[in-house]
Amino acid sequence: MMERLPGFRDFYPEPLPHKDVWSCDARQYLFDTWRATARRYGFREYDGPPLEPLELYTLKSGDEIVGQLYNFTDKGERAVALRPEMTPTLARMIAAHERNYKKPIKWFALPQLFRYERQQKGRLREHFQFNCDLFGENDPAADAELIALLIDVLRALKLTAEEFVIRLSSRRAWADFFAKRCADESKAYEFYQVIDKLERDDEAVSREKLAKLGFNLDDVRAFIAASEPTAELAAVLGNLAARGLREFVKIDYNVIRGLAYYTGVVFEAFDRKSEFRAIAGGGRYDNLVKLISGGKVDLPALGFGMGDVVLLELLKSRGLLPKFDAALDAFVMIEDETLRADSLRLVQTLRESGRAVDYALLPAKSDKQFKRAQELNVRHTVRLERAADGALAVRVKNLRTREEKTVAVSDAPAALA
Amino acid sequence: MMERLPGFRDFYPEPLPHKDVWSCDARQYLFDTWRATARRYGFREYDGPPLEPLELYTLKSGDEIVGQLYNFTDKGERAVALRPEMTPTLARMIAAHERNYKKPIKWFALPQLFRYERQQKGRLREHFQFNCDLFGENDPAADAELIALLIDVLRALKLTAEEFVIRLSSRRAWADFFAKRCADESKAYEFYQVIDKLERDDEAVSREKLAKLGFNLDDVRAFIAASEPTAELAAVLGNLAARGLREFVKIDYNVIRGLAYYTGVVFEAFDRKSEFRAIAGGGRYDNLVKLISGGKVDLPALGFGMGDVVLLELLKSRGLLPKFDAALDAFVMIEDETLRADSLRLVQTLRESGRAVDYALLPAKSDKQFKRAQELNVRHTVRLERAADGALAVRVKNLRTREEKTVAVSDAPAALA
Numbered sequence A, B: 001m002m003e004r005l006p007g008f009r010d011f012y013p014e015p016l017p018h019k020d021v022w023s024c025d026a027r028q029y030l031f032d033t034w035r036a037t038a039r040r041y042g043f044r045e046y047d048g049p050p051l052e053p054l055e056l057y058t059l060k061s062g063d064e065i066v067g068q069l070y071n072f073t074d075k076g077e078r079a080v081a082l083r084p085e086m087t088p089t090l091a092r093m094i095a096a097h098e099r100n101y102k103k104p105i106k107w108f109a110l111p112q113l114f115r116y117e118r119q120q121k122g123r124l125r126e127h128f129q130f131n132c133d134l135f136g137e138n139d140p141a142a143d144a145e146l147i148a149l150l151i152d153v154l155r156a157l158k159l160t161a162e163e164f165v166i167r168l169s170s171r172r173a174w175a176d177f178f179a180k181r182c183a184d185e186s187k188a189y190e191f192y193q194v195i196d197k198l199e200r201d202d203e204a205v206s207r208e209k210l211a212k213l214g215f216n217l218d219d220v221r222a223f224i225a226a227s228e229p230t231a232e233l234a235a236v237l238g239n240l241a242a243r244g245l246r247e248f249v250k251i252d253y254n255v256i257r258g259l260a261y262y263t264g265v266v267f268e269a270f271d272r273k274s275e276f277r278a279i280a281g282g283g284r285y286d287n288l289v290k291l292i293s294g295g296k297v298d299l300p301a302l303g304f305g306m307g308d309v310v311l312l313e314l315l316k317s318r319g320l321l322p323k324f325d326a327a328l329d330a331f332v333m334i335e336d337e338t339l340r341a342d343s344l345r346l347v348q349t350l351r352e353s354g355r356a357v358d359y360a361l362l363p364a365k366s367d368k369q370f371k372r373a374q375e376l377n378v379r380h381t382v383r384l385e386r387a388a389d390g391a392l393a394v395r396v397k398n399l400r401t402r403e404e405k406t407v408a409v410s411d412a413p414a415a416l417a
Helices: A024-040 A055-061 A063-068 A087-100 A140-156 A171-181 A185-196 A203-212 A217-226 A231-243 A288-292 A308-317 A337-352 A366-375 A409-415 B024-040 B055-061 B063-068 B087-100 B140-156 B171-181 B185-196 B203-212 B217-226 B231-243 B288-292 B308-317 B337-352 B366-375 B409-415
Strands: A051-053 A070-073 A079-082 A105-109 A112-114 A126-135 A164-170 A249-251 A265-271 A280-284 A301-307 A330-333 A357-359 A380-386 A392-398 A404-408 B051-053 B070-073 B079-082 B105-109 B112-114 B126-135 B164-170 B249-251 B265-271 B280-284 B301-307 B330-333 B357-359 B380-386 B392-398 B404-408
Touching: A024 A105, A024 A126, A024 A140, A024 A308, A051 A055, A055 A063, A055 A079, A055 A087, A055 A288, A070 B070, A087 A105, A087 A126, A087 A288, A087 A301, A126 A140, A126 A308, A140 A164, A140 A231, A140 A265, A140 A280, A140 A301, A140 B337, A164 A171, A164 A231, A171 A185, A171 A217, A171 A265, A185 A203, A203 A217, A231 A249, A231 A265, A231 B337, A265 A301, A301 A308, A330 A337, A330 A366, A337 A357, A337 A380, A337 A392, A337 A409, A337 B140, A337 B231, A380 A409, A392 A409, A404 A409, B024 B105, B024 B126, B024 B140, B024 B308, B051 B055, B055 B063, B055 B079, B055 B087, B055 B288, B087 B105, B087 B126, B087 B288, B087 B301, B126 B140, B126 B308, B140 B164, B140 B231, B140 B265, B140 B280, B140 B301, B164 B171, B164 B231, B171 B185, B171 B217, B171 B265, B185 B203, B203 B217, B231 B249, B231 B265, B265 B301, B301 B308, B330 B337, B330 B366, B337 B357, B337 B380, B337 B392, B337 B409, B380 B409, B392 B409, B404 B409
Parallel strands: A164 A249, A330 A357, A330 A380, B164 B249, B330 B357, B330 B380
Antiparallel strands: A051 A079, A070 A079, A105 A126, A112 A126, A126 A301, A164 A265, A265 A280, A280 A301, A380 A392, A392 A404, B051 B079, B070 B079, B105 B126, B112 B126, B126 B301, B164 B265, B265 B280, B280 B301, B380 B392, B392 B404
């Protein structure tokens, strides 16, 4: 029996046939919610190729990234990679055509992303990610707009302020902290990496790593504990408070984001119980478009990404994923085979009116048809009946309310409302 | 400046910045229409990995397929390929878990597919395809159900019977034709290939190819011209006629479908003017699940695929693609900066009510804000106003009808209906 590649997922319709497969319905529920919320905020959808030149990623992240990429040489001898993240593609697209769009540019995408790390059995090699980005605005009002969107996406999935929190931080605050204590700018990224791992690493390990860079763990801890907002963060907090969203955010300088390219406000969304990895993360990256465009285009930028895997785990554990089925409006019962042609016409009429409808493809006993209708969890059964005068009428039964009525064929679509 | 790989597409929001890029809005319009129509027919969505073991494709199509695949060796030394079609993945998924689903199984997917043919400059190496398949039913009633769905997808895109036609044919009819004239079964596939190219190849070439196989072109032509429906095709035509869809189909034995795995009714959708390649194609493939499952599962099957590229070209040429914009319900004008916090709260309230809303992130002159609202083609402008008694009210202007009214803040969402 053929099997799929390790780290890849099959998505099936619910109810799921096996614990080893994923729900295509739940995935679509995320996609629909992501899209609808982004649109409420005036964000427009874009997409790029799932395969890009390898250089697009090494340019941004250095050659060390290659070890984590799903990269290969194609038949045209090009070094290529399945996209591990969307931001480089987006920066490339923005750099190419930003002149044609009024600022601020507010865009979103729902890409599938890939990575290949060796010796990571059982770990996924692909996931889907909701990406929202905003270009062309330096002011913290843009950061607040993006963070409000992040909050509202999670709220649209029925998560509350008791369930999640956005931890706000600032690369600028950390840069100031660093600059006051160390004159060697070249050590800054290494320092950020230690801060990024502070919550996961052993205390002694962090203390030693920091000491090597000339820093003191207690000093770092005191800075984090003070949680003194920068001017930008204060503006973001004020803006979110005006919207009534203050309870969803807190200053937390433990967050710094591992990636080198962030420049300002950074943030991560977590479940309050800290049972899961970050639900989403993002921040400002004002220099990336310039880097990707070879200096030709310079645009401030910020964005976040939210993956499907942690989010689905969280929603599942909190009982917030709906149950999915075929969501059919009606099952057309064909109990009198002389009425099959007329019943097919009725099926067609109902579908043309926008209703979701199924029926038995072949002659079957009435109770078997009804059983199928129940399995499909349809809202109504519908059957054609011939009156004594030969005229056709439609018998509609609402399976939720048990109500039954007979209507003219032309009124059948409305009877399913 | 970094560029995308040849044969791949960037999808931008409309209006498009350049003729070399594609519309993400038009793509989403196709996806939405495909999904909505499939659901009306009771089809459920599935998806599989975009990367599969190479063997999945060579098993079905032989080693010669490799020359057209985007295949490579991954870091784990596996021979893999970016999926060139969805059917093998689907057959694999069905074979693994069909026992858990009641028959008939009606599923659809919207995969991105890939191919790599050398020396095909300018030709796309990826496209999206709407795939609908039905498993577990031998009767032509299933073929009719699938073809009706194909017709209704094209109608949902506003194409009429004057614009397109489904050409119906039968592998079985051709198998009978072949068997009556040639005893060597092993030549059948080669014969089908010649028939498949009959409309494109030079007459002399076809005549010679057929003669080599022991066939006569005039004999073939007479068979096609007779268009005698098989019992299955007659049943399909009758079923579609009952639905009122007879005018969308015709028997046309020129269609045979190149792929080896079809077993029964086959069909292709074309624009009536024959300006474009096939819009969609499909048919019965009753042996594939057995092949892919190594003989473990035997299920009759049929399906079709419809690509996005030809379809978008056709819709564009017929003026059937809508114009897309941000589709915003309102732009909140902030003309009095002392009302910014309250205006942000109003933006939030409107968005929470489901409205799509934008506003100027930073203070801007009134006429500049209004210009932005017009660029975004919003339906309403909205502004907070403070009455003499200090109470806030909302001034709503409908930019389509020019109607203006003042409502309470709590009534603002309803005023945008």
